[in-house]
Amino acid sequence: MQDVSQLLSPHETGRRWVHAALEMLAQEAARSADTHLLKLDFPGFPGIDFYFKDESAHPSGSLKHRLARSLYLYALCNGRLREGQAVVDASSGSTAISEAWFARLLGLPFTAVMPACTAPRKIRDVQALGGRCDLVDDPAQVHARAAEHATRGACHLDQFGLAVQATDWRGNNNIAESIIQQMAREPRPVPAWIVCGAGTGGTSATIGRYLRYRRLDTRLCVAEPTGSGYVEGWRGRDRDAVARQPTLIEGIGRPRVEPGFLFDVVDEVIEVPDTTSIAAAWLLEELLGRRYGGSSGTNLVACLQLAAGMRDRGERGSIVSLLCDPGERYAETLFDPAWLAARGIDIGPAREALRHCLANGPHG
Numbered sequence: 001m002q003d004v005s006q007l008l009s010p011h012e013t014g015r016r017w018v019h020a021a022l023e024m025l026a027q028e029a030a031r032s033a034d035t036h037l038l039k040l041d042f043p044g045f046p047g048i049d050f051y052f053k054d055e056s057a058h059p060s061g062s063l064k065h066r067l068a069r070s071l072y073l074y075a076l077c078n079g080r081l082r083e084g085q086a087v088v089d090a091s092s093g094s095t096a097i098s099e100a101w102f103a104r105l106l107g108l109p110f111t112a113v114m115p116a117c118t119a120p121r122k123i124r125d126v127q128a129l130g131g132r133c134d135l136v137d138d139p140a141q142v143h144a145r146a147a148e149h150a151t152r153g154a155c156h157l158d159q160f161g162l163a164v165q166a167t168d169w170r171g172n173n174n175i176a177e178s179i180i181q182q183m184a185r186e187p188r189p190v191p192a193w194i195v196c197g198a199g200t201g202g203t204s205a206t207i208g209r210y211l212r213y214r215r216l217d218t219r220l221c222v223a224e225p226t227g228s229g230y231v232e233g234w235r236g237r238d239r240d241a242v243a244r245q246p247t248l249i250e251g252i253g254r255p256r257v258e259p260g261f262l263f264d265v266v267d268e269v270i271e272v273p274d275t276t277s278i279a280a281a282w283l284l285e286e287l288l289g290r291r292y293g294g295s296s297g298t299n300l301v302a303c304l305q306l307a308a309g310m311r312d313r314g315e316r317g318s319i320v321s322l323l324c325d326p327g328e329r330y331a332e333t334l335f336d337p338a339w340l341a342a343r344g345i346d347i348g349p350a351r352e353a354l355r356h357c358l359a360n361g362p363h364g
C-alpha cells in the first residue's frame, strides 16, 4: 500500500503533526483525574465551611499544569508551534516545570529563561524533565532574553502575555467550572467567596469571568503579599502601579501589574505579610498532613480574614480556595528553619495566633 504521507506537501505534513500533538494533549487530559477539593472545618468558625482545591495533585505538581496545557493548545491551534520547534518561556517557577513537562510529552526541546538566583531545586526540576535553563544575571532581562530566543525561531509560550487569551474561561473544566461542579452536593454549594493569589492573573481572571457567566453571587478575593503590584494597582485601577516591597512568596506578589490581571472581576484584595503566609504554610501541614507552598498559606490567611467578617455579621456560607503547589519545592527555603533565621523571620507568634484563631475564632 502506498504511504499517503509521501504525497503530502510539507505544509500538509506539518498539519498532521499538529493534529497528532493535539491528540496527545487530549489523551493526557483524559488520563488525568480532576484535583481534589478538600473540606476543612474549624471550631472557631461554626457555620462556615472551608474547601481547598489541591492543585499540587496535577502530574507536573501545580496549578500551572492547567496554564501550560492551555498555552500549548493555544500555540498549536494558532499555527505557531511546529514539529521539532524549540519552545521558550520566561519563568522562574512552577510554570517552567509544567511547560517542560508538556514539552517532553510532545517531544519538543524546551528552554526556561530564569534569573540566576532561582532556587536550585527548581532548576533541577526543569532539567530532570529534559528542559534547559538559560540563566540571566539581571532578573529584569528575562523577557528580553526569551524574545531573543523567539527571533531565532523558538515558539515563545509567553505566560504573562497570553495566560488570559489562552485559558478557556467558559468551560472545558477550567479551575472555576471544576470548583463549582465539585461543590454541587455540598450543604452550601454556591461559595460566598473564592480566594486565589495572582501571578499571571490568569486564575483570578478565569474564576471572575466564570462566576459572571454562570450568574453566581460568589465573590472573588485575591490574596496577595503586602504591597505587591496588584495590591497597589487594584484600588485605583492603575495598570502602571508597582510593588511597594518585594516578597518571599513565589508565584504571586508580582512587582508590576501583568496584562492578564483583570481589575473588574476582583471584588476584594487582601494583603498578607510574608511571615504570616509562611506560618500559614507550616500550619497547613498540621491540618492536612502534607506540605504546601507559601502562596497556599497566603490563601489560608485571606480565607480566615473573610470568615471573620462573615462571623461578625452572623453570616453562614462556604469559602473555597486553592493549594497551589507542593511544599517540597521549598524544603531549602520556607521550610528550612536556618533559612528563615538567616532572614530574621520568626514564624512562631503568627503560627500561634493562627492556631488560636482556628480553635477559638478571630476574637476568642
Ligand SMILES: *Cc1c(COP(=O)(O)O)cnc(C)c1O
Residues within 6 Å of the ligand: 062, 063, 064, 093, 094, 095, 197, 198, 199, 200, 201, 202, 203, 204, 250, 251, 252, 293, 295, 296, 324, 325
Ligand atoms: C502562578 C502561581 C500562582 C498564581 O496563579 P496565576 O494564575 O498565575 O495568577 C499562585 N501560586 C503559585 C505557586 C503559582 O505558581
